[in-house]
Amino acid sequence: MRIICVDDYDQMSKKAANIVASQMILKPNSVLGFATGSTPLGMYKQLIKTYEDGHIDFEEVTTFNLDEYCGLSKKNDKSYYYYMYENFFRYVNIDMKKVNIPNGMAKDINKESLAYERKIRSCGGIDLQVLGIGRNGHIGFNEPDIKFEALTHMVKLDEQTIQDNSRFFDSIKDVPTKAISMGIKTIMHAKKIMLLASGKEKAEAIYGAIYRKITPELPASVLQLHPDVVFVVDKEAASKLDLEKLKEEYL
Numbered sequence: 714m715r716i717i718c719v720d721d722y723d724q725m726s727k728k729a730a731n732i733v734a735s736q737m738i739l740k741p742n743s744v745l746g747f748a749t750g751s752t753p754l755g756m757y758k759q760l761i762k763t764y765e766d767g768h769i770d771f772e773e774v775t776t777f778n779l780d781e782y783c784g785l786s787k788k789n790d791k792s793y794y795y796y797m798y799e800n801f802f803r804y805v806n807i808d809m810k811k812v813n814i815p816n817g818m819a820k821d822i823n824k825e826s827l828a829y830e831r832k833i834r835s836c837g838g839i840d841l842q843v844l845g846i847g848r849n850g851h852i853g854f855n856e857p858d859i860k861f862e863a864l865t866h867m868v869k870l871d872e873q874t875i876q877d878n879s880r881f882f883d884s885i886k887d888v889p890t891k892a893i894s895m896g897i898k899t900i901m902h903a904k905k906i907m908l909l910a911s912g913k914e915k916a917e918a919i920y921g922a923i924y925r926k927i928t929p930e931l932p933a934s935v936l937q938l939h940p941d942v943v944f945v946v947d948k949e950a951a952s953k954l955d956l957e958k959l960k961e962e963y964l
């Protein structure tokens with residue numbers, strides 16, 4: 714586990730974008746795993762800039778997103794498909810046929826989940842998976858007490874997640890209560906993982922992910938077992954960590 718602690722959100726975004734860009738330069742046909750939420754927005758902006766400056770090319774890239782709300786179509790402006798297109802994909806030369814986001818409108822979610830897993834595997838697996846983290850330590854939409862061996866599946870959202878994500882909706886009643894999400898096992902299969910966190914409301918989850926015992930009660934704690942994971946966190950998200958001790962352990 715590597716931990717990169719930077720000053721603020723802006724630096725976190727730049728660092729994260731550089732890590733994605735270097736993956737793309739080293740392997741132009743990379744399979745990238747992307748996340749939604751507020752945290753990676755700055756990283757997407759930076760990646761667009763890096764693309765516009767001519768340093769990266771998305772032509773051969775394939776992407777898989779972590780999750781999607783059940784019941785929201787691609788056209789719904791609250792869906793993660795819409796988020797990815799409007800905030801990122803429309804600005805770069807990605808082939809939308811190589812963009813994969815779970816279909817939250819699928820009639821048979823189990824079938825959709827299985828097909829998503831097969832597609833990831835047929836593309837050779839995810840080279841670099843980007844993650845955010847929920848205040849309760851969720852990754853993707855894998856809420857506390859999820860089974861570590863879960864692959865892509867339908868999940869029921871935690872009250873806290875519904876509350877946290879209600880800021881994107883007109884009313885809390887509009888927040889879907891279910892989603893389709895890559896499972897912990899899907900995430901752990903990625904060759905490299907990069908988790909991003911900014912702000913003091915993430916400090917407890919970051920502390921737990923790095924130092925607490927590995928337990929499904931704190932899904933992100935499983936990342937301690939991954940052979941190639943980097944946390945890019947700002948000072949506030951790192952505020953519960955002992956940075957001097959971290960230097961000895963991780964830098």
Ligand SMILES: O=P(O)(O)OC[C@H]1O[C@](O)(CO)[C@@H](O)[C@@H]1O
Binds near residue numbers: 748844847848853854
């Ligand atoms: O970046 P945010 O908006 O704090 O969200 C954190 C996490 O919560 C989710 O938005 C799901 O609730 C994830 O996609 C994200 O990783």
